[in-house]
Amino acid sequence: MAIKFATDEWIKALCAQLNANEAYAQAAKDWEGDFYFIVEPEGSLTETIYLYMDLWHGKCREAFATKNPDERNPAYRMSAPMSTWRKVIEKQLDPIQGMMTRKLKLKGDMMRVMKVPKAAIEIVNSCTKIETEFLE
Amino acid sequence: MWYFRTPEIVFGEDALSHLDELEGQRAFIVTDPTLASLGFVEVIQKHLRAAGMESAVFAEVEPDPSLQTVRRGAQTMREFGPDWIIGLGGGSSMDAAKAMWFLYENPEADPAGINPFDKLGLRRKARLIAIPTTSGTGAETTWYLVLTDLESRRKLALLNPEIMPDIAIVDPSLVINLPPQITADTGMDALTHAVEAYISTWHNDFSDGLSLKAIQLIFEYLPRAYADGGDAEAREKMHNAATIAGMAFGNSVTGLAHAMGHTMGAVWHIPHGRAVGLALPYVLEFTRAEAGERLAEIVCFLGMEPEPAGRAAYVLAHRIRELMRRIGQPVTLPELGISADDFESALAELTEKTELDASALTNARMATTAEIERLYRYAFAGKEVDF
Numbered sequence: 001m002a003i004k005f006a007t008d009e010w011i012k013a014l015c016a017q018l019n020a021n022e023a024y025a026q027a028a029k030d031w032e033g034d035f036y037f038i039v040e041p042e043g044s045l046t047e048t049i050y051l052y053m054d055l056w057h058g059k060c061r062e063a064f065a066t067k068n069p070d071e072r073n074p075a076y077r078m079s080a081p082m083s084t085w086r087k088v089i090e091k092q093l094d095p096i097q098g099m100m101t102r103k104l105k106l107k108g109d110m111m112r113v114m115k116v117p118k119a120a121i122e123i124v125n126s127c128t129k130i131e132t133e134f135l136e
Numbered sequence: 137m138w139y140f141r142t143p144e145i146v147f148g149e150d151a152l153s154h155l156d157e158l159e160g161q162r163a164f165i166v167t168d169p170t171l172a173s174l175g176f177v178e179v180i181q182k183h184l185r186a187a188g189m190e191s192a193v194f195a196e197v198e199p200d201p202s203l204q205t206v207r208r209g210a211q212t213m214r215e216f217g218p219d220w221i222i223g224l225g226g227g228s229s230m231d232a233a234k235a236m237w238f239l240y241e242n243p244e245a246d247p248a249g250i251n252p253f254d255k256l257g258l259r260r261k262a263r264l265i266a267i268p269t270t271s272g273t274g275a276e277t278t279w280y281l282v283l284t285d286l287e288s289r290r291k292l293a294l295l296n297p298e299i300m301p302d303i304a305i306v307d308p309s310l311v312i313n314l315p316p317q318i319t320a321d322t323g324m325d326a327l328t329h330a331v332e333a334y335i336s337t338w339h340n341d342f343s344d345g346l347s348l349k350a351i352q353l354i355f356e357y358l359p360r361a362y363a364d365g366g367d368a369e370a371r372e373k374m375h376n377a378a379t380i381a382g383m384a385f386g387n388s389v390t391g392l393a394h395a396m397g398h399t400m401g402a403v404w405h406i407p408h409g410r411a412v413g414l415a416l417p418y419v420l421e422f423t424r425a426e427a428g429e430r431l432a433e434i435v436c437f438l439g440m441e442p443e444p445a446g447r448a449a450y451v452l453a454h455r456i457r458e459l460m461r462r463i464g465q466p467v468t469l470p471e472l473g474i475s476a477d478d479f480e481s482a483l484a485e486l487t488e489k490t491e492l493d494a495s496a497l498t499n500a501r502m503a504t505t506a507e508i509e510r511l512y513r514y515a516f517a518g519k520e521v522d523f
Binding site for chain 1: 253254337338504
């Protein structure tokens with residue numbers, strides 16, 4: 001059954017997928033950092049959603065969705081409207097190209113992110129394994 | 137959304153005379169000791185004098201330029217205060233010039249922090265000219281550079297669109313005396329750029345035509361340039377082909393052959409072009425399903441009989457190995473001088489480093505850890521890839 005994107009259930013499903021992804025575990029084994037994946041309002045989404053993930057040496061330790069930006073103070077914030085996230089998840093937009101063209105806006109230590117491009121690709125690969133329903 | 141970026145390109149016989157028309161006061165030449173001793177620097181300085189410019193030279197760039205060399209060069213550059221910077225040489229000199237330019241404009245910055253997302257603020261003090269003296273690297277057209285940090289023993293692959301040269305001068309007189317081995321190694325680098333750019337996941341309409349033309353030129357002229365270094369037409373066509381291939385992969389990207397080549401170069405210290413060239417046919421066979429139609433297009437463009445997509449990778453890989461044999465390049469790891477013991481002891485490191493190399497991510501078929509290991513085993517055995 002499809003899970004609605006930008007919900008608590010969806011980000012927890014992604015966390016579970018990542019924890020089952022051996023390639024991600026290998027690619028991110030020396031990396032740590034927590035994120036807000038920020039879904040900006042668009043279409044029927046009228047409020048900003050913050051999807052929090054704590055990524056720790058190849059594993060996802062915690063994940064939840066919130067509307068309160070102050071609930072955590074993560075090292076990285078990556079934001080885009082719903083339609084852009086959809087393109088990434090459906091592999092129509094390469095996440096690295098998305099960041100380079102600022103379709104995906106990333107705030108945080110860029111040098112550390114650039115060291116693990118494979119981890120970014122594997123996160124997208126894990127996203128594609130979730131049957132996702134997008135708000136129009 | 138994507139971008140197509142290129143410097144202004146001055147090419148052909150007497151292209152260096154473009155320097156006579158430069159407007160500015162001071163030019164700073166970044167090069168290596170060999171080129172300086174061969175008189176290349178004097179030729180450039182003569183043109184700069186014709187433009188009424190003063191010049192200074194930093195001729196200490198080593199192969200795989202270090203962060204430490206780049207910092208030293210940037211200090212000399214600051215003392216001279218140029219409004220033009222000229223990177224003269226192979227990829228190492230051009231990369232060093234890019235990094236020194238960055239430090240000249242941003243004295244307090246750390247070159248290791250160059251990333252594709254931030255504004256670098258270049259061109260406030262100077263602009264960059266790249267003049268290649270080999271036909272392969274394509275660095276004169278790209279916004280990438282590679283530095284080595286001697287302290288941490290790390291290679292830093294850095295990219296930012298602003299770091300692309302303003303002008304590339306592609307003058308065939310600078311490559312007429314290249315030794316055959318360097319001609320072959322750098323030519324295979326150019327071919328690998330062109331083929332991988334055509335089948336990478338970032339390929340696009342603007343880079344595709346450049347890839348095809350470069351591939352065509354290399355197949356036709358690389359054997360001639362190798363066999364007769366004085367063949368002026370072959371030299372000019374190969375010099376153009378390398379820059380065209382640079383524009384192709386600079387606006388697309390490379391793939392798994394480059395990931396394997398970077399790794400073999402780091403582990404066994406073999407020339408970059410020889411390493412990526414050796415890997416290329418195996419990677420094409422491995423990518424036969426995902427890139428089959430595009431490889432069939434290359435086969436057709438080379439004037440061969442049309443092949444079904446499933447066969448095109450094998451046909452093209454065979455044609456590339458034929459070319460490599462004609463120019464004395466190894467097609468297996470033992471031919472590269474790697475013993476079975478050396479191979480087995482390095483295999484785990486080769487596999488891990490290849491998997492983590494960014495170029496592996498843009499291959500049309502993403503390789504797993506086990507597949508990368510098998511690819512190396514097939515390259516050792518000289519076996520056609522069948523998995």
